[in-house]
Amino acid sequence: MINLAVRDVLHSWSKFVLTGVGLGLLIGVTFSMAGIYRGMVDDGKALLRNSGADIWVVQKDTLGPYAEPSSVRDDVYRGILGLPGVMAAANVTYLTMQVNQGVKDVRVMVVGFEPGQPGEPPYLVAGRQITRGHYEAVADVRTGFAVGDTVRIRRHEYAVVGLTRRMVSSGGDPMLFIPLRDAQEAQFLKDNDAIVSERERTAANPSLNRPGVPGLLEAVQASQTASRSVNAVLVRLQPGWEAEQVAEPIRRWKHLQAYTLAQMEEILIAKLIATSSKQIGMFLVILAVVSAAIVSFIIYTMTLGKIRELAVLKLIGTRNSTIAGMILQQSLGLGLIGFLIGRTAATLWAPFFPKYLLLLPEDALSGLVLIMVICALASLLAIRAALKVDPATAIGG
Amino acid sequence: MAGRNWGKRIGMTLGAAVVLGGLVFVALRSGPMAPIRVMAQEVRVAPIVESVFGIGTVEARRAYAVGPTVPGRVLRVNVDVGDAVHAGQVLAEMDPVDLEARMASAQAAMARADHAVDAAAAQVRDVEARVRLTGRNLQRYEQLLGQRLVSPSDAEGRKQDSDAAKAGLQAAQASLAAARSDQARSRADHEALQKQRANLVLVAPVDGVITARDAESGTTLVAGQSVLRLVDPASLWVRTRIDQARGGTVTEGQAASIVLRGRPGEPHAGEVARVEWLADSVTEERLAHVRFHTLPERVSIGELAEVTLRLGAAEQALVIPNAALKNEGGRLGVWRLDGEGRVAYQPVETGLRALDGAVQVTAGLARGDLVVTHSERELRPDDAVRVADALTGR
Numbered sequence: 001m002i003n004l005a006v007r008d009v010l011h012s013w014s015k016f017v018l019t020g021v022g023l024g025l026l027i028g029v030t031f032s033m034a035g036i037y038r039g040m041v042d043d044g045k046a047l048l049r050n051s052g053a054d055i056w057v058v059q060k061d062t063l064g065p066y067a068e069p070s071s072v073r074d075d076v077y078r079g080i081l082g083l084p085g086v087m088a089a090a091n092v093t094y095l096t097m098q099v100n101q102g103v104k105d106v107r108v109m110v111v112g113f114e115p116g117q118p119g120e121p122p123y124l125v126a127g128r129q130i131t132r133g134h135y136e137a138v139a140d141v142r143t144g145f146a147v148g149d150t151v152r153i154r155r156h157e158y159a160v161v162g163l164t165r166r167m168v169s170s171g172g173d174p175m176l177f178i179p180l181r182d183a184q185e186a187q188f189l190k191d192n193d194a195i196v197s198e199r200e201r202t203a204a205n206p207s208l209n210r211p212g213v214p215g216l217l218e219a220v221q222a223s224q225t226a227s228r229s230v231n232a233v234l235v236r237l238q239p240g241w242e243a244e245q246v247a248e249p250i251r252r253w254k255h256l257q258a259y260t261l262a263q264m265e266e267i268l269i270a271k272l273i274a275t276s277s278k279q280i281g282m283f284l285v286i287l288a289v290v291s292a293a294i295v296s297f298i299i300y301t302m303t304l305g306k307i308r309e310l311a312v313l314k315l316i317g318t319r320n321s322t323i324a325g326m327i328l329q330q331s332l333g334l335g336l337i338g339f340l341i342g343r344t345a346a347t348l349w350a351p352f353f354p355k356y357l358l359l360l361p362e363d364a365l366s367g368l369v370l371i372m373v374i375c376a377l378a379s380l381l382a383i384r385a386a387l388k389v390d391p392a393t394a395i396g397g
Numbered sequence: 398m399a400g401r402n403w404g405k406r407i408g409m410t411l412g413a414a415v416v417l418g419g420l421v422f423v424a425l426r427s428g429p430m431a432p433i434r435v436m437a438q439e440v441r442v443a444p445i446v447e448s449v450f451g452i453g454t455v456e457a458r459r460a461y462a463v464g465p466t467v468p469g470r471v472l473r474v475n476v477d478v479g480d481a482v483h484a485g486q487v488l489a490e491m492d493p494v495d496l497e498a499r500m501a502s503a504q505a506a507m508a509r510a511d512h513a514v515d516a517a518a519a520q521v522r523d524v525e526a527r528v529r530l531t532g533r534n535l536q537r538y539e540q541l542l543g544q545r546l547v548s549p550s551d552a553e554g555r556k557q558d559s560d561a562a563k564a565g566l567q568a569a570q571a572s573l574a575a576a577r578s579d580q581a582r583s584r585a586d587h588e589a590l591q592k593q594r595a596n597l598v599l600v601a602p603v604d605g606v607i608t609a610r611d612a613e614s615g616t617t618l619v620a621g622q623s624v625l626r627l628v629d630p631a632s633l634w635v636r637t638r639i640d641q642a643r644g645g646t647v648t649e650g651q652a653a654s655i656v657l658r659g660r661p662g663e664p665h666a667g668e669v670a671r672v673e674w675l676a677d678s679v680t681e682e683r684l685a686h687v688r689f690h691t692l693p694e695r696v697s698i699g700e701l702a703e704v705t706l707r708l709g710a711a712e713q714a715l716v717i718p719n720a721a722l723k724n725e726g727g728r729l730g731v732w733r734l735d736g737e738g739r740v741a742y743q744p745v746e747t748g749l750r751a752l753d754g755a756v757q758v759t760a761g762l763a764r765g766d767l768v769v770t771h772s773e774r775e776l777r778p779d780d781a782v783r784v785a786d787a788l789t790g791r
Contacts, residue, residue, distance in 0.1 A: 123723075128753075
């Protein structure tokens with residue numbers, strides 16, 4: 001049996017394919033949009049995964065360290081290390097800042113970590129891990145740094161000794177790992193001019209610079225420059241312990257907030273990127289509606305373009321279901337071509353996006369089903385027009 | 398007509414096949430089914446030097462603060478920052494205020510005491526003369542009494558005269574002694590003032606260089622405040638802070654390389670002169686003092702220095718890069734590559750760690766074993782991997 005739909009498409013296949021390509025690019029945009037959302041979620045999950053922690057200990061009553069600022073004293077980890085079930089606990093600091101990279105500057109999240117402890121970059125793509133306790137850095141490849149570069153953070157220059165990848169903040173900024181002591185200093189240390197003028201201000205204060213008390217001024221000034229804070233303590237559990245078992249005593253007795261991995265994901269995904277994800281969801285709905293409208297208009301104009309042929313078909317007694325089937329098949333075919341091209345295009349242009357794009361196979365599958373449903377619905381208008389064609393047009397026209 | 402249609406049909410099928418093939422290729426290359434790209438390296442035997450890195454500041458081993466021992470006002474300061482001084486040199490003087498007048502008064506008191514001694518001595522001589530006279534009189538009267546030429550009452554009167562003169566001598570001698578004590582006291586007073594006067598002159602305790610001039614003439618200071626500070630430049634060393642996690646094996650005599658912040662490309666040789674018993678418990682750092690073998694010129698106190706200490710070395714060590722070292726489930730280990738492109742976790746024990754990233758393996762690996770150094774993402778047991786030359790760059 002001759003397939004009417006295929007015969008008709010073959011009649012003007014270039015036009016059909018070009019229409020499919022156009023539709024495909026639109027679908028590609030839709031997939032990219034979904035990919036952006038998935039990428040945002042995955043950025044958050046990567047942040048948690050790569051920190052290698054089971055529990056995050058942060059300042060009481062905050063959602064820190066990613067969603068809210070958090071500050072805890074850097075000796076808190078010693079008390080946590082003593083709790084049963086804790087295998088490792090390490091201080092970590094996070095600070096988002098601009099750093100110069102060649103002629104341009106790049107936004108990075110500076111992570112202060114202790115080598116060999118949770119918070120260390122878990123894998124490298126080039127170079128080595130940090131061996132010196134100061135002035136060495138490991139950068140995410142997206143920062144644009146290469147091994148051997150130097151990067152200036154506040155007062156010190158750091159040598160980039162290793163590169164890693166997929167180490168991003170929840171906002172998608174690539175990370176720059178430096179030793180904890182340096183990071184603490186970078187976070188709280190001011191520039192030289194500020195330090196000098198602060199010293200002068202203190203010296204001008206008569207109650208802190210008394211003539212009869214030698215050494216007081218020096219003591220006050222020394223106490224002003226010290227920094228004893230970190231943003232969070234990352235805790236790794238001994239095998240066989242439940243996170244909540246360990247987190248509960250920390251909350252109760254240490255007067256700190258402790259989040260398990262599940263709670264942290266909830267914070268990052270439900271709270272931090274909630275508005276962005278709604279925004280993208282709205283955009284996805286609009287794109288789906290626009291795609292549906294375009295498919296239906298295309299099919300409709302294609303049908304109108306062959307009114308005369310349809311009239312002839314009707315005149316020779318073709319059944320309505322055959323004509324409807326032909327239009328439906330063409331519509332679904334268009335959808336299929338669009339899906340293939342869209343999915344491929346989205347994959348090909350994904351690496352060029354500045355932020356991470358994650359295309360999931362299950363998203364592609366549900367996308368395919370959705371496209372097919374939309375195409376089927378879109379063809380209804382054209383089918384209705386085709387069925388209303390008067391066979392007489394074939395002769396009269 | 399039919400042939401043309403067939404041609405078109407073949408063309409379309411080919412096109413569809415290309416698109417589908419592309420999709421499958423993309424899925425296999427970058428999808429979840431793709432093997433993870435890794436870089437691998439053989440475990441090799443190489444010499445290794447373990448070093449530790451610390452940050453320090455240049456400090457003087459001996460620093461001297463020169464100041465008055467009593468409150469006072471600075472009269473003049475003779476030297477300035479940077480001047481080289483020798484031991485005993487007068488650096489500054491304190492204002493003596495009323496000290497000169499008090500010394501004049503003490504001198505006068507001393508002269509008066511001398512005169513008092515003279516007067517007391519004369520008194521003694523006078524009384525002595527009287528004692529001699531009354532003694533002779535008494536002798537004469539006793540002879541006359543024996544010849545019964547005088548009455549006993551006359552003789553007793555002479556005896557009484559003689560006794561009174563002897564008592565007077567004792568009194569005169571006592572007042573002479575008192576006058577001498579007085580003289581000694583006023584001499585001592587004078588000496589004390591002289592010493593106080595000398596104390597107002599601030600002298601250099603050692604040969605050194607002036608590092609600070611804390612007070613100018615006219616400044617009033619309390620006891621203990623310094624006017625000038627000086628250091629012994631030969632005693633400069635670097636107070637180095639080393640992370641406690643790495644500095645456990647730092648000992649005296651270890652070789653050090655010191656790079657001053659002002660001259661980054663110029664390492665200076667030195668050695669650990671002292672490891673402090675007291676570590677910094679707040680910053681979790683050990684303190685070690687590192688001495689220069691030869692002191693660099695124009696070094697400033699307080700200058701930041703980067704210090705690398707050589708802790709140990711091995712000539713023949715199994716060496717892996719530290720990028721390969723992971724911590725899975727609390728155990729140090731590496732991902733070992735088998736022949737079929739799969740990875741397995743191999744726990745290892747490590748020894749020396751070099752600053753260039755080399756790590757000595759003491760157990761768990763053999764020479765020639767292939768370990769994963771870099772990977773695109775975190776590995777799991779039995780992950781399929783593909784070895785690449787580089788992971789960066791498109």
